[in-house]
Amino acid sequence: MARPRTFNESEVLERAVALFRSRGFERASMPELTAHLGICRQSLYNAFGDKRGLYLAALDRYGAREIDTKLSQLSTAPSPLQGVQTLVASWADYGAQCPSEGCLTITAIVDSTDDEEARQIVEGHVDRLEKGIRTALKKAQSAGELTPTAQPTRLARSLVTTCYGVGVLAKLPGSTQRVKAAVAEALDRLNSFQP
Amino acid sequence: MARPRTFNESEVLERAVALFRSRGFERASMPELTAHLGICRQSLYNAFGDKRGLYLAALDRYGAREIDTKLSQLSTAPSPLQGVQTLVASWADYGAQCPSEGCLTITAIVDSTDDEEARQIVEGHVDRLEKGIRTALKKAQSAGELTPTAQPTRLARSLVTTCYGVGVLAKLPGSTQRVKAAVAEALDRLNSFQP
DNA sequence: TCTGTTTCAGAACGCACGTTCTAGATCGAC
DNA sequence: GTCGATCTAGAACGTGCGTTCTGAAACAGA
Numbered sequence: 513m514a515r516p517r518t519f520n521e522s523e524v525l526e527r528a529v530a531l532f533r534s535r536g537f538e539r540a541s542m543p544e545l546t547a548h549l550g551i552c553r554q555s556l557y558n559a560f561g562d563k564r565g566l567y568l569a570a571l572d573r574y575g576a577r578e579i580d581t582k583l584s585q586l587s588t589a590p591s592p593l594q595g596v597q598t599l600v601a602s603w604a605d606y607g608a609q610c611p612s613e614g615c616l617t618i619t620a621i622v623d624s625t626d627d628e629e630a631r632q633i634v635e636g637h638v639d640r641l642e643k644g645i646r647t648a649l650k651k652a653q654s655a656g657e658l659t660p661t662a663q664p665t666r667l668a669r670s671l672v673t674t675c676y677g678v679g680v681l682a683k684l685p686g687s688t689q690r691v692k693a694a695v696a697e698a699l700d701r702l703n704s705f706q707p
Numbered sequence: 708m709a710r711p712r713t714f715n716e717s718e719v720l721e722r723a724v725a726l727f728r729s730r731g732f733e734r735a736s737m738p739e740l741t742a743h744l745g746i747c748r749q750s751l752y753n754a755f756g757d758k759r760g761l762y763l764a765a766l767d768r769y770g771a772r773e774i775d776t777k778l779s780q781l782s783t784a785p786s787p788l789q790g791v792q793t794l795v796a797s798w799a800d801y802g803a804q805c806p807s808e809g810c811l812t813i814t815a816i817v818d819s820t821d822d823e824e825a826r827q828i829v830e831g832h833v834d835r836l837e838k839g840i841r842t843a844l845k846k847a848q849s850a851g852e853l854t855p856t857a858q859p860t861r862l863a864r865s866l867v868t869t870c871y872g873v874g875v876l877a878k879l880p881g882s883t884q885r886v887k888a889a890v891a892e893a894l895d896r897l898n899s900f901q902p
Numbered sequence: 903t904c905t906g907t908t909t910c911a912g913a914a915c916g917c918a919c920g921t922t923c924t925a926g927a928t929c930g931a932c
Numbered sequence: 933g934t935c936g937a938t939c940t941a942g943a944a945c946g947t948g949c950g951t952t953c954t955g956a957a958a959c960a961g962a
Contacts, residue, residue: 518909518959536818538733542950552910553951563950614820621878622817623731625809635879642885669888677872683816684830690837693864701896713929713939737920747940748921758920 521559524549528570533616536623537567568629574616575637583644592652593706596645596671600698603675606682607691615679642672662705674698716754719744723765728811731818732762763824769811770832778839787847788901791840791866795893798870801877802886810874837867857900869893 531540531548542563546553560566582599589595606615617634624630646668652658674694681687681694726735726743737758741748755761777794784790801810812829819825844859853859873889876882 539818541948543948552912554911554953555909557951558908614817618875619817621875622809622814623734625878631879635881638876638879639881666888666892669885670892673872673876673885673889674869675872676875677868677870680813680816680871680875681833681868683820684826684833686830686834690864690868693861694868697861697865697896701892704899736918738918747942749923749941750939752921753938 519551519555524551524559525570525573528566529574529616532567532570533574533613533619536619538623564627568633571616571620571630572633575634578615578617579637579640579644582641586644586648591657592648592655593657593702596648596652596702597699599645600671600674600695600702603678604692604695606678607688609682614683615676618676618679621676638672638676641675642668645671656707658705659707667702667705671698671702712754714746714750719746719754720765720768723761724769724811727762727765728769728808728814731814733818759822763828766811766815766825766828770829773810773812774832774835774839777836781839781843786852787843787850788852788897791843791847791897792894794840795866795869795890795897798873799887799890801873802883804877809878810871813871813874816871833867833871836870837863840866851902853900854902862897862900866893866897 527549528545531545535544542553542556545563545566546556549556551559556566560569582602585599585602586592586595589598617637620630620634624634646664649658649662649664649667653660653662653664658664678691678694681690722744723740726740730739737748737751740758740761741751744751746754751761755764777797780794780797781787781790784793812832815825815829819829841859841863844853844857844862847853848855848857848859869889873886876885876889
């Protein structure tokens with residue numbers, strides 16, 4: 513009876529993510545969105561309610577995928593500490609990224625301060641990243657990769673802060689060296705707790 | 708012949724800074740601006756050209772004042788190292804700030820990616836902060852407050868990144884502990900280079 | 903084939919925006 | 933007092949926005 517959806521909602525969402533990343537929520541207009549998403553206005557409204565609904569869905573999709581990617585570096589590493597090292601080192605890649613591919617989470621933090629729902633979505637992603645790092649650091653400590661004097665919780669919190677600092681400054685073309693330095697310092701700090 | 712300006716342009720600019728901080732560039736509408744600035748539309752256009760002109764002026768004013776404040780902590784301290792320590796420690800205050808008082812520099816970095824002029828303004832401020840810290844660290848090293856193994860340039864770059872990471876996460880209500888941890892870690896890292 | 907939903911293209915809606923214009927009041931300089 | 937620029941208040945401009953509506957085409961299930 514009912515005709516199933518013909519367009520791929522997941523692909524549409526990914527394209528929305530891309531546009532929101534490069535244009536932001538306000539500047540990404542509905543005409544632009546429909547053009548890049550490959551579906552007409554009406555289908556978009558049927559699927560996501562309105563522009564903000566699409567944005568929240570894109571925000572959640574982006575954050576989940578981003579954090580998944582980061583955390584997978586922890587689980588696939590030979591050891592917990594090496595996992596964190598790999599993860600932190602990978603942040604240096606942000607320095608070489610195209611400015612139009614900035615972190616959507618950071619964008620949302622900055623200009624969705626008055627959108628409680630958006631805030632909760634991004635806060636969830638940040639928390640998840642921090643938790644993943646903290647867990648890995650605790651494992652590393654238990655495994656003897658870190659000295660007992662290391663403070664996994666504090667370290668994890670600090671590393672997350674560095675991560676988002678890198679995410680912001682990477683948007684400034686002249687910050688390549690800053691990003692590299694921040695990553696190098698974070699790694700040195702981490703390694704200073706090795707026995 | 709000519710009648711001098713009656714309103715205080717400096718005060719107007721400060722009020723513009725406050726509104727742009729809490730609302731962002733796009734959301735701060737002209738009616739809102741004229742209401743909060745205490746001058747009428749026409750005067751605003753005469754003085755600043757247009758909305759973007761006012762924004763750039765506010766951005767520059769904010770950044771200059773912000774960096775001035777930070778750097779003054781370096782110059783008034785008993786020693787170069789204590790100056791940096793005081794400066795870094797003060798970033799923890801961001802954690803307790805009202806969300807509507809976020810860093811305008813960060814806002815500009817995030818949603819003025821395609822405004823070359825705005826980008827240059829904020830890049831100048833970031834550079835100035837980094838340079839101030841680097842100079843202080845070099846002085847500290849020369850004075851024997853830091854070991855010869857410390858790398859002032861790299862440290863300064865890393866600290867600036869931490870500063871802006873703190874600035875972003877401070878906008879998330881649940882980040883008080885993260886901000887504190889980042890500051891504490893940065894201080895520990897700094898102090899680890901003391902002879 | 904029929905039926906009912908989805909998709910499409912595009913027109914149309916109301917609204918808020920940044921900006922410009924008009925006209926009168928204000929006030930320092932001459 | 934006169935001149936000329938500045939400030940005020942408010943109407944009005946055009947534009948682009950998000951959204952809704954219209955009607956026809958596409959297409960899966962009965």
